Amino acid sequence: MFRGASGISIDPKGRLAVPARYREVLVDRCQGQLVATVDPFNPCLLLYPLPEWEGLESKLITFSDFDPTERAMKNILLGHARELEMDNAGRVLLPPELRGHAHLDKKAMLVGQLNKFQIWDDEQWQKHTAATLDQWRSGTLPMSERLKSLSL
Amino acid sequence: MFRGASGISIDPKGRLAVPARYREVLVDRCQGQLVATVDPFNPCLLLYPLPEWEGLESKLITFSDFDPTERAMKNILLGHARELEMDNAGRVLLPPELRGHAHLDKKAMLVGQLNKFQIWDDEQWQKHTAATLDQWRSGTLPMSERLKSLSL
DNA sequence: TTGTTTCCGGTGGGAAAAAGTGGATCGCAA
DNA sequence: TTGCGATCCACTTTTTCCCACCGGAAACAA
Numbered sequence: 252m253f254r255g256a257s258g259i260s261i262d263p264k265g266r267l268a269v270p271a272r273y274r275e276v277l278v279d280r281c282q283g284q285l286v287a288t289v290d291p292f293n294p295c296l297l298l299y300p301l302p303e304w305e306g307l308e309s310k311l312i313t314f315s316d317f318d319p320t321e322r323a324m325k326n327i328l329l330g331h332a333r334e335l336e337m338d339n340a341g342r343v344l345l346p347p348e349l350r351g352h353a354h355l356d357k358k359a360m361l362v363g364q365l366n367k368f369q370i371w372d373d374e375q376w377q378k379h380t381a382a383t384l385d386q387w388r389s390g391t392l393p394m395s396e397r398l399k400s401l402s403l
Numbered sequence: 404m405f406r407g408a409s410g411i412s413i414d415p416k417g418r419l420a421v422p423a424r425y426r427e428v429l430v431d432r433c434q435g436q437l438v439a440t441v442d443p444f445n446p447c448l449l450l451y452p453l454p455e456w457e458g459l460e461s462k463l464i465t466f467s468d469f470d471p472t473e474r475a476m477k478n479i480l481l482g483h484a485r486e487l488e489m490d491n492a493g494r495v496l497l498p499p500e501l502r503g504h505a506h507l508d509k510k511a512m513l514v515g516q517l518n519k520f521q522i523w524d525d526e527q528w529q530k531h532t533a534a535t536l537d538q539w540r541s542g543t544l545p546m547s548e549r550l551k552s553l554s555l
Numbered sequence: 556t557t558g559t560t561t562c563c564g565g566t567g568g569g570a571a572a573a574a575g576t577g578g579a580t581c582g583c584a585a
Numbered sequence: 586t587t588g589c590g591a592t593c594c595a596c597t598t599t600t601t602c603c604c605a606c607c608g609g610a611a612a613c614a615a
Contacts, residue, residue, distance in 0.1 A: 262566065264600090271564060286406075290555075291539050297555065310553060312517060320544045322444065323535045324553075330514045330521070330532075333407040338602070340565080348408050367555070414576070416590090423574055490592070492575080558615085566607080574599070581592080 253363030258373065261359050265350055266342040267370070270361065274341045283337035287345065287370070288328055289352050294375055296345075296353045298361075298368040301334070308332075345370075405515030410525065413511050417502055418494040419522070422513065426493045435489035439497065439522070441504050443479050446527055448497075448505045450513075450520040453486070497522075 257270045269277065277283055277300060286304035290297050299307070311328060314321040331352070335343045345355065358373035371379070386392055409422045421429065429435055429452060438456040442449050451459070463480060466473035483504070487495045497507065510525035523531070538544055 260566085264567090266566095268565060288407075289536075291536065307555065308517075314549065316444070318547055320550060321547055323539070323544070324550065326514075326516070327532065327535055327539075328555075329406055329516055330408055332515075340603090342565095344601085346407075346409075348410060412575085416577095420575060492593085494575095496591085556615100558613105560611105560613085562609105562611085564609085566605105568603105568605085570601105570603090572599105572601080574597105576597080577595095579592105579594080581590105583588105583590085585586100585588085 252365045253368055254365070256360050256362045256376070259359050259361050260357055261345070261350075261355055265345050265347065266338075267345055267359065267361075268340070268342045269337060271341065274337070277337065285335045285337070285343060286332050287335055287343075287349055288332040289349070290369060291324065291327055293369070293371075293379065294353060295372070296349055296355075296370040298335075298343075298370055299366070303366050304332070404517045405520055406517070408512050408514045408528070411511050411513050412509055413497070413502075413507055414494075417497050417499065418490075419497055419511065419513075420492070420494045421489060423493065425515075426489070429489065437487045437489070437495060438484055439487055439495075439501055440480050440484040441501070442521060443476060445521070445523075445531065446505060447514075447524075448501055448507075448522040450487075450495075450522055451518070455518050456484070 253273065259268055259270065261267050277285070281300040281302055284301040286299045286301055287296050288299075289295075308329070311325050314325050316322050316325075331349065333346050333349060335345070337343055350356075353370060354372045354375060355370065356372070360369075360371040360373055360376040362369040362371060362376070405425065411420055411422065413419050429437070433452040433454055436453040438451045438453055439448050440451075441447075460481070463477050466477050468474050468477075483501065485498055485501060487497070489495055502508075505522060506524045506527060507522065508524070512521075512523040512525050512528040514521040514523060514528070
């Protein structure tokens, strides 16, 4: 599974070089077939191995078009999802629509989140991390029961 | 199935060029025969492969004319539906009535939603997406049980 | 320990192919 | 006969694929 943040660069054509340590796994699991979409909660992109994405998609199609919140979620996730393929140098080409959404230019961060990756603009990632830690330490975030019983 | 948003342009004659990656599928499934109508929930158009549309249509005819909501839905969908055909350059000609409804001019977005497409004016789509994400992140939307148990 | 060599990951550029765009001609109808 | 519309064709732009180069790191040898 995917862990950790790697600094990566996006070239002028919009190609993102996947760190070498992930490549073999990705080829094994999905022949380099990936799906990128927008993250509903953060100004970044989500990158799934195709089979993993299809699992999520099969849940989304059960959502009702007459529930506004469910419709919105379907719309955002499916409406931005693009199928991508690694080239033989281990790079994926991000379409302009997705790059624009996450404000990606040269420097980016690929963040492993077990079953998927997040793709952040480097600057946004730094800000987001700092902000999250601040919230955390100030104790303003609500705690679910699950969290209260978590030991690190 | 159809996913993702693609920026497309509508030429002065009102022709919309379908992105190349969808064309083969559309020719296979319906020989380029499509149906466009208005989206009851959003200021955009819906574009179905003909067989897919016929499935929906067969459900609509069972709707009662004595239930105001069912009648309205029938009216909107059926009353605006137009049969369209791709030309050999992969373009479909949108009738002025439909273009007007979605405020389509030069720049548009073709948004895949699995069994159908949405056709948005580019500006409207940007606004719609931004507004939805804002609502989402501010946490003001009501959450169904299905949503609460969804993990991305 | 230090220098040299080799391999691998990362990067950029260029060429071929395909897709998008606009124009022109043909036909039909008014 | 003229105007509008539709279909077809050709040109330009974009995209995609592939190859080559550069830099760094590691390994081996002196």
